[in-house]
Amino acid sequence: MEFNKVLDNVTIYEAGKPIELVVREYGIDPKDIIKLASNENPYGTSPKVTAKIKEIAQNMFVYPDDSMYELKEALSNKFNVESSNVIIGSGSDQILEFCVHAKCDKDSKILMSKTTFAMYEIYGKQTGSTIIKTVDDEHNLEQFSAEYKKHGADIIFLCLPNNPLxxxxxxxxxxxxxxxxxxxxxxxxxxxxxxxxxFKDEKKKIDAKDLISTFPNCIYLGTFSKAYALGGMRVGYGIAQEDIIKTLYKLRAPFNITTLTLAAAIEALKDEDFVNTCIAKNFDEMTRYEDYAKSKGFDYIPSYTNFITIKFGNKFSSKEVAQELLQRGIIVRDLTGYGVNAIRITIGSNEQNTKVFKILDEVLEKLK
Incomplete structure (x- = not known):
């Protein structure tokens, strides 16, 4: 059977390994597995969200409010924009997909950093677009400018902060x-x-309203999967000028998020104290990883996220380290596929991180 030829050049996105796979392959008790590969919030979901889900679970047979009125109003209040400036997606990556398909075809060009979120390139190649990347792994605006002047672009992706680095x-x-x-x-x-x-540095903060007011050709994307701890619910949002939002709506299927997802996101926005507490713990624990890397002589990328990238240089193979950790029940992200000899580790809880350091010591001792 023949398919669209542009798909021949598309790689399949490889998500972080689930706990269930490690249980099946290595026979490890689920309670002994620590998953630090997908940048989930290790402190779980706000108790207020859990209570709300239990309350409305009996209504799962009813389609969600497809206008998403309450969630859009909550986001418009949070960001001081109009609800007409907001679109909701099944994760922010669905809105990425909308953006690419709304703007691009086989004659289009998309500019991005060399090492960044893989779905930018995957969605771009689905349309047959030409992908242009900077030379440096990390975002380098001088290189962005040079490539833009040389090639132009229909879409530019800026990942702020950058995932996976x-x-x-x-x-x-x-x-x-x-x-x-x-x-x-x-x-x-x-x-x-x-x-x-x-939270870490006010100079990094991008205000969505100011961004789209100053630059009407921009769209700001956010998600509930990380700080709000709703990765399993799959809900994200885009904020842009109304003409952009109206165009993206032409690509949105009806009921693209669920009744439970909608309720969870609305409730999560009401509990900012929970979010801020989780973020504060995240950066407290991150210092432990920074100190660990320094003690081993490894480079790391100063992180403004809930994960840290540790580089091994020519001392160890990140692929081997990640595999050895996996066999011991510690799931991290090997960045070999991005061309970087490093592992990305989600910052876990204090207890989880203590166990990671102990097992990582064992792995490094074995591999040296």
């Missing part, structure tokens, strides 16, 4: 770059980890 540009530098971008180029500012970045 963790670095983050200053807002001031981003704005200077955006001033040079043509009004017909759609700039997607992916703020999946913005809650973490703005």
């Amino acid at each position: 963790g670095e983050c540009l200053d807002k001031e530098d981003v704005y200077e770059f955006l001033k040079t971008v043509d009004s017909n180029t759609l700039v997607v500012v992916d703020g999946a980890y913005q809650e973490y970045a703005s």
